[in-house]
Amino acid sequence: MDVGGRQDDGSADIALIERWKGGDQRAAAEIVQRHAQALARFAASSGEREEIDELVQDTFVRAFNSLDSFRADSTLRTWLFTILRRLLLDRKRAEKRRRNQVELDEGHAVEAYDALDTLVADETAIQVRRAMERLSPLQKEVFVLRVTEGMAYGEIAKLVGSTEGACRVHYHNAMRSVKEFLDDA
Amino acid sequence: MMHDCADGQMRDLLPGYVNKTLSAEDHAAVDNHLATCDDCVAEIEVIEAAVRAFAAPQVNIAKIVKALPATPRSAKRSMFAGTAWRVAAAIGVVLIGAGSVFALRGFFVPAGTQTQTAAVAPAPAASATLATTEPVAPPAPVAAPIATAATTNAPAASSKHRGTTISFGGGLSDLSDAQLDALMSELDALDSIPSAEPETHLTPIVPMIPQADGGHHAQ
Numbered sequence A: 001m002d003v004g005g006r007q008d009d010g011s012a013d014i015a016l017i018e019r020w021k022g023g024d025q026r027a028a029a030e031i032v033q034r035h036a037q038a039l040a041r042f043a044a045s046s047g048e049r050e051e052i053d054e055l056v057q058d059t060f061v062r063a064f065n066s067l068d069s070f071r072a073d074s075t076l077r078t079w080l081f082t083i084l085r086r087l088l089l090d091r092k093r094a095e096k097r098r099r100n101q102v103e104l105d106e107g108h109a110v111e112a113y114d115a116l117d118t119l120v121a122d123e124t125a126i127q128v129r130r131a132m133e134r135l136s137p138l139q140k141e142v143f144v145l146r147v148t149e150g151m152a153y154g155e156i157a158k159l160v161g162s163t164e165g166a167c168r169v170h171y172h173n174a175m176r177s178v179k180e181f182l183d184d185a
Numbered sequence B: 001m002m003h004d005c006a007d008g009q010m011r012d013l014l015p016g017y018v019n020k021t022l023s024a025e026d027h028a029a030v031d032n033h034l035a036t037c038d039d040c041v042a043e044i045e046v047i048e049a050a051v052r053a054f055a056a057p058q059v060n061i062a063k064i065v066k067a068l069p070a071t072p073r074s075a076k077r078s079m080f081a082g083t084a085w086r087v088a089a090a091i092g093v094v095l096i097g098a099g100s101v102f103a104l105r106g107f108f109v110p111a112g113t114q115t116q117t118a119a120v121a122p123a124p125a126a127s128a129t130l131a132t133t134e135p136v137a138p139p140a141p142v143a144a145p146i147a148t149a150a151t152t153n154a155p156a157a158s159s160k161h162r163g164t165t166i167s168f169g170g171g172l173s174d175l176s177d178a179q180l181d182a183l184m185s186e187l188d189a190l191d192s193i194p195s196a197e198p199e200t201h202l203t204p205i206v207p208m209i210p211q212a213d214g215g216h217h218a219q
Ligand SMILES: [Zn+2]
Pocket: B005, B006, B007, B010, B033, B037, B038, B039, B040, B041
C-alpha cells in the first residue's frame, strides 16, 4: 500500500552513493542538491526558525560520515529525514530543559511554529498553517511529510516509528481537520 | 463545505500528484479523475496551499557540500599517494646518503632529524587500508586532497621506486607490478599540480588513523 511515494528516489541515490564511495566528490553535491530543500522544509515545518541551514548541513555531514551504515531498506531521503528528525528532537529537548518544562513526549517532534509566515504570501496557505495548530504533533508531522514531499506512508512510518496503516489514518484525520478549519474560516 | 472523496485509493495519489512524484500512468489516472470529482479538486487545492505554507528558505547547497567529508576513495588514495611519495623520497635520500639496504632499514628507526620519515613505518592503519584496496582504479578526476600529497622532492626519486619497494614490506609490496605502474603513472600525473602546503605532506595520514567514532574512512 505504498501508494504515491517517490518513484525516482531509491536507485538514483544508490548509484550516487556508489559513485561517491568510488571517489567522485561531485556525487555528494548531487545528493545534497536532491534532498537539501526537502530537509529544510521539514526543519522549518517543525518550528525551527533559525539555523535551518546549519541543521541541514549537520544532517548531511552526519549522513556522509556514516554512509556505511545506510541500509537500502529505506530510501536515502527517509534516512536523511531520520537523522534530521533526531537532531530536531535533541534540540527541542535541550530547549525544553532550558525552559524547565515537562519532558517532551517521545516521537512528537513537531510543535507550534509561525516562523515562516513572512514567506507565506497567500491567505489560504496562512489558514492551512493555522489549521495545523489543531493537529496532534504526530498528525501534523505525517501530514506535512505527506503533502510537502509526497512521501509514501511506509516511509513516513519508518521515520516516525509507526505503521503504514496508522500513518494513513493520521493523514486522513489531519486532512479532514484542515478542511473543517478552512470551511469555518 | 468540503467532503472526502469516496475513492480512497485515488485520494492517496493526490499528494504525489501535487509533488509530481507519480508514475506517468498514475498521474494520468488522477488527471482523469479530477475531471469529474470536485472533492478531489478541492483536496488538491488544500494540498497545494499546504505546500506553499511550508515553503522554506533556499539552503546554501555549495556551503553544505564544502562541509562534507572527502570520499573514502579519495581519502585512501591521498594517503596512498602520500605514503608512496614519502617512501620514494626516503629511498632517494637513502640512495644519495648511504646506498645500502642496511642503511635503508636503519633509516626507519626513529632518529632525531628523521622523525618525519619515521612516521611512515608505524602506520599499520595505512598498510591495512592499502592492502584491502582493490586494484588501483583508472585515475578518476583528481580530488583536491591528493594534490597536497604531491611534494617537490619526490618526483626525482619515483623512477627508483619500483625496484626497491620490496624492502619495505606491508602495503606497497603487496601490490602487483601492474598496480604499481598504475599508481606511479597516477602520481606522475600529479607532478604538475602545485602543492599548496609542501611541508605538510604528512598530514593526509592523520585522518586515516581509526577513530573512536568508528571513522568512516576505515572500511
Ligand atoms: Zn475524488
